Amino acid sequence: MAPITKKFEVTLDESIEKFPCKKCCLKSNHKVVATYTERGSEDCGGGNTFDWTAFNQIIQCLGCEEISFRVESSNSEDWDHDDEGNTYWIATVTYYPGRVVGSKIIDHASLPLDIGEIYQEARSALDSDLLIISGIGIRAILDTICSDVKAKGRNLEQKIDDLHERSLVTKEGVQTLHQIRVLGNNAAHRGKAHTKSQLLLALEVIEHILIGTYIIPYRAKKVFKHIEPKKIAAPVAPNNEPAA
């Protein structure tokens, strides 16, 4: 086995940089609390080496104070040229926990248990760039919603149309749901991943159905529990005869 050498170094420079925040759902100023740098080298023989660097950082959002972990890694084999022909190393950045900027997880506590669980898993998969798994998950949420609301039809295509006939989804929403159906088929049967932006849009359509079908009715029931809808009495004619 080729000899490998590794060196580790801690730095506590507390620099400020803009990184995506899972809680704030935007790029915000973060303090780099500490960086543990790994520099490695593998002797490949003939005077050649494979070298790598990984910056393992504890970061803290200066808005919401959320603490998370960021890894920025690069290696000697992964490089490209810029417009002026200069060589640069391609860095891979991973966040733990994973995050999607611009899209906030919905309050899933009031969802039916099975739908809430699949939603959380599909969402985490998308946050972590697991695109095939999140495609399967989004399709699974759609299947579970159809079965929970007892949508009519012999297959998912007919059930989606039934959701529209029952006014649970708009005409435009139905088109997106059919795309999600195809998207789930491709992910599950052909192992085909969709782009993150396609999956994010699909998940947002599903979130609208979840909010309209479960979350708002649940909250309305709690907020208006002492208020009965006012029944308007039928107008009475002056001679006590019911109005025509």
Ligand SMILES: [Zn+2]
């Ligand atoms: Zn934040």
